[in-house]
Amino acid sequence: MVSDNYPTIISINELGTVIPNKLIKRLLFSYNVYTKEGTNSHGGAVLAVDKKLKCHQLDIKEPNIIAVQTLINDKEFVIASIYSPPAEKLPISAMTTLLNQGKNILLIGDLNAKHQDWGCPDQQ
Template sequence: MKNIRETLSNLIISHWNINGIAGKCSELKQYVQDRRLHIMMLNETKLNSERNIKITNFKCIRKDRNERGTSGGVMIYVREGIRCHEVPLDTKIIEAVAIKLENNLVIVSAYKAPGNKLDSRDLNLIFQTGSKVFMYGDFNVKSTAWNCRFTNTRNSTIFDFAENYLCEIHYPDNFTSYPYNSTFPSTVDTDISKNIVCDITVDAINEFDSDHLPVILSMSISTAKLEMEIRTFPNYKKANWGLFRKLINKNLTLSRSIKTQADLDRSVNDLVSVIHNAMEKSIPRNSC
């Protein structure tokens, strides 16, 4: 295994109210890989602590609702190599899980059930976790400002908070929610961001047979670039073994007399160096 470092100038994030992850594992894993995501945020996972859903080359931070997976639950998948740590949150109404990247950007996956009133105290708690905060979620807040047919009363809390704390609200141009029991689609998935000076594009993706569409966000982070470690592995199936043998025979010297421990150490180091150099030139590497 070999680590290399790549500077990310464009962070690809997706958010999806998955409305139960257990029956959509295959779709989710394929979606994450096909879209080459860096971060996947989920709402309404409906999991309990007894069930783990793994995605290859991703680490998972999650918070399940206490009602044994009957509803709710939030989760963030982060591509391996992106350095981050979980930020503890103790919110009351908003279900939320958060991570902080090495460039100090806090990313939050959040969900508010439709029967609950949005609490500004939860918003204050979340946005006090860092100087740069990006939160995306399904808040079940409707507004004509983001293409809904009407504005509900829960909307004012988000607008008031965004205005008081100089936050921005982003949303896709197309709808994100197509309720099974209603003929009227709406947009209930939005983001709230603070002190993020960059271009953010948001698009809802009509890809799954679901009442909620996943949303993809492209975040240009050129003002606060993020380094990512990428693990690579030799692809022995595509190795040029003829070239490998030729390089070994050309560069390996066996005439040295080994009389002391120091002679042995030098010979071993020379052998390892010759093998590594031959591998670099004859065996391609794949990243995970």
């Protein structure tokens, strides 16, 4: 799918220890690949950004969240890949910090968000 569509940005969540980081970087060789380990055996977040875009990784001290700042068409963007395990609370503090980075923010991921409107007995 990547070779057919060549997306500019790829977010992957819930890889855990199944796929080693070296293999991800080898498969996505035309991307700058940023990874963050998770808090469980299948957690973690990966963000792959086309090497044509200049970007730098943001210092997020939370597991399961990786974020970069980049320039696209002369506009600054913050892009984050987030995995929130089902048994854990949403990382609201880290998400708020990311949202305060500017006005062009993309929060992408598997949030496992819970809400009664979605048929979940719990709400987060």
